[in-house]
Amino acid sequence: MKIGFIGLGNMGAPMAANLAAAGHAVTGFDTVAAPPAGVAQAASAAEAAAGAEVVITMLPNGAILKAVAGDVIPAMQLGAVLLDCSTVDVASAREVAAMAEAAGLGALDAPVSGGVGGAAAGTLTFMVGGGAAAFATAKPLFEVMGQKAVHCGPAGNGQAAKICNNMILGVTMIATCEAFALADKLGLDRQAMYDVVSTSSGQSWSMTTYCPAPGVGPKSPSDNGYRPGFAADLMLKDLRLSQAAAEGADADTPMGALAAALYARFVEEEDGAGRDFSAMLPRFETRTRES
Numbered sequence: 087m088k089i090g091f092i093g094l095g096n097m098g099a100p101m102a103a104n105l106a107a108a109g110h111a112v113t114g115f116d117t118v119a120a121p122p123a124g125v126a127q128a129a130s131a132a133e134a135a136a137g138a139e140v141v142i143t144m145l146p147n148g149a150i151l152k153a154v155a156g157d158v159i160p161a162m163q164l165g166a167v168l169l170d171c172s173t174v175d176v177a178s179a180r181e182v183a184a185m186a187e188a189a190g191l192g193a194l195d196a197p198v199s200g201g202v203g204g205a206a207a208g209t210l211t212f213m214v215g216g217g218a219a220a221f222a223t224a225k226p227l228f229e230v231m232g233q234k235a236v237h238c239g240p241a242g243n244g245q246a247a248k249i250c251n252n253m254i255l256g257v258t259m260i261a262t263c264e265a266f267a268l269a270d271k272l273g274l275d276r277q278a279m280y281d282v283v284s285t286s287s288g289q290s291w292s293m294t295t296y297c298p299a300p301g302v303g304p305k306s307p308s309d310n311g312y313r314p315g316f317a318a319d320l321m322l323k324d325l326r327l328s329q330a331a332a333e334g335a336d337a338d339t340p341m342g343a344l345a346a347a348l349y350a351r352f353v354e355e356e357d358g359a360g361r362d363f364s365a366m367l368p369r370f371e372t373r374t375r376e377s
């Protein structure tokens with residue numbers, strides 16, 4: 087397929103490289119980053135999009151996505167698909183899909199989970215919102231870039247699935263970290279804590295797969311000095327998106343709101359910026375009820 091790829095950062099570059107390695111003709115554009123091996127360089131987003139059957143975007147936020155969509159939609163050929171893989175707010179995803187569809191294009195919002203490692207290995211999971219025909223067009227590309235693509239319904243539903251998942255993840259990571267810190271203070275060995283909770287009703291992905299305690303459970307960023315992994319800054323971004331969506335939908339999400347406030351404090355006032363989101367555990371270790 088002829089593919090335009092816009093946003094060649096930590097995630098976009100390996101995704102574009104995998105598509106090129108699978109034999110697709112990929113032309114890329116980024117305002118800063120150079121294209122990876124196998125990907126041709128365009129002089130602008132519109133140039134990357136011209137003549138492409140699918141235009142993929144992997145950008146930092148909804149405002150940038152809307153600006154890029156404004157540039158590429160007029161350049162795209164009728165019937166082509168605009169496939170946004172960024173994590174953005176549900177409202178921006180729905181606006182961009184409406185703009186694309188009004189111009190005779192297909193549109194999908196398909197945020198990912200799996201991180202930079204999953205992007206490089208081609209094992210991402212895509213949560214996809216948009217029409218069935220556009221999903222069918224993009225399916226072979228999802229199969230190259232990932233191992234699973236779930237069609238979640240109409241435009242915006244991919245972003246909805248992503249932020250609901252990550253709201254659960256933020257809350258369970260905090261709960262797991264505060265429980266480890268409490269267990270420490272009660273004199274409970276971390277390995278014993280893991281052995282019980284990972285096979286009991288308190289278990290979650292945060293405990294069993296991504297354990298925040300170093301030396302316990304499978305290898306995770308805690309075993310690597312809390313280098314990300316999944317940065318606390320990105321968790322904060324996703325928690326804020328979930329709170330914006332909850333406000334828009336008048337949904338009561340008290341735990342999500344608390345998690346967003348705690349990650350904001352960790353990243354913006356404490357030492358959380360640039361650390362993995364599981365570094366909440368050393369944060370709790372040093373604290374008392376008063377601090």
Ligand code: NAD
Pocket residue numbers: 092093094095096097098115116117118119131144145146147150154171172173174198199200201202315316320323
């Ligand atoms: P990144 O900052 O490394 O990459 C974004 C790229 O977009 C940068 O190279 C930047 O130069 C480029 N860019 C910005 N404005 C542009 C424009 N107007 N035109 C063209 N290029 C432009 O970010 P990333 O880690 O690759 O993340 C991309 C998206 O994926 C984000 O929405 C993020 O939330 C999401 N995501 C990231 C991860 C992760 O672990 N990094 C995991 C899941 C989802």
